[in-house]
Amino acid sequence: MTVIEEMRRTHPAAGTSDALARCIQACLECAQACTACADACLAEEMVAELRTCIRRNADCADVCDTTARVLTRLTGENAATLRAVLEACRVACAQCAEECEQHADMHEHCRVCAEACRRCEQACAEALAAL
């Protein structure tokens, strides 16, 4: 059992969705992968050609971090915000994946990051469907 699942299980609010727990995990992995990919792109000789990739990585990391936090909270009511944040995260992940995929053949860090983004995009879609 992951710490995410343990924290869900021990929360006073009952019956939280598996799709939301999976989405938190996907957001945390994607945020870290995007911060790492921005940093790895910056270290590449061809950094000047990777500006949009670095930009989308940085934006996606910020959005995923926020989404993981909003999804983690179960107390009180904020459904409209949760929905809008998940939608923004789905878009940020899709935009970042699209860019990273263009560099995946040349830079393995872009390939790994694109996969994390696609998993998170999918997890956001499933979390939205489960709301």
Place this chain on the structure above:
Amino acid sequence: MTVIEEMRRTHPAAGTSDALARCIQACLECAQACTACADACLAEEMVAELRTCIRRNADCADVCDTTARVLTRLTGENAATLRAVLEACRVACAQCAEECEQHADMHEHCRVCAEACRRCEQACAEALAAL
């Protein structure tokens, strides 16, 4: 001239929108006000009745912080994400303002925070219109 405006003016990318610069300022003020309001609500004797207020404050602070960062970046291209993030921020601010306004008569921190949220909601709408 604020530091935000100075940083805009000295950026290699020219011609950035005043509406976006104002929105960054509104997001930073709103994020700080929301973190402070959550903390002030937690200190109130009637904290148990302020759970949704604390929740919306915390979510709104996270979303505003991320929005300020995404808006600050001008290099590369990420327009679809910027639009989705501004929309999420507009919703988070509206939801938080709506809740804080219900406690504004009793708690002055909720009144000040609600005003910051409404300004940020408006600034996000104007930034979206300016894209």
Place this chain on the structure above:
Amino acid sequence: MTVIEEMRRTHPAAGTSDALARCIQACLECAQACTACADACLAEEMVAELRTCIRRNADCADVCDTTARVLTRLTGENAATLRAVLEACRVACAQCAEECEQHADMHEHCRVCAEACRRCEQACAEALAAL
């Protein structure tokens, strides 16, 4: 292999420390656990007695998030900052664990969170030793 390890392995900068990679993982788990524990404490009937716990959870979550990001970056040089951030994270985790442990018998979420904090405190100490 975790995504964190994959991103490390594919980065242009070689030879990164295992202790740093483990510390990133511990920070991400601890940040999420602390956000969840603050939220779970807020949902408890005895919320008024959990104010310091919620405060330390919120601070610890913010510090762990930042530490994970700083640790993830390998490009350029910022050793003095990395060291100071790891030290702050070690302190934040210790302070949060100490408080959560006092409620661990009554609230299982505090027990799980305290364990995540102690693991992160230890991981920060090991990362500092590996610098």
Place this chain on the structure above:
Amino acid sequence: MTVIEEMRRTHPAAGTSDALARCIQACLECAQACTACADACLAEEMVAELRTCIRRNADCADVCDTTARVLTRLTGENAATLRAVLEACRVACAQCAEECEQHADMHEHCRVCAEACRRCEQACAEALAAL
């Protein structure tokens, strides 16, 4: 009166230090300036020579954001963490300023950012002295 000051004044906890309120303002300005400077450096033709500058900007932005949040909270007790976070922020700002100052003649965004970093470094030192 700034929103930061209004939120301080309306908080149930009385007698908060002016030095802490000024430090919050300095952290928010510095975080935004650092995110903007990293982005402006990325847009420069000579980006490959600005890697350490971008790295220190990104780290400093994260640390300042977290410091502003920790400083904003007045409820509960977390003095040891507050002290360690302020010390980390002082170091991050000093390291970033030192690097930006080396590019200040060539890049005006580095000059403006270095000034924001030095103000924040000073504000952290004064906040530490006021604790």
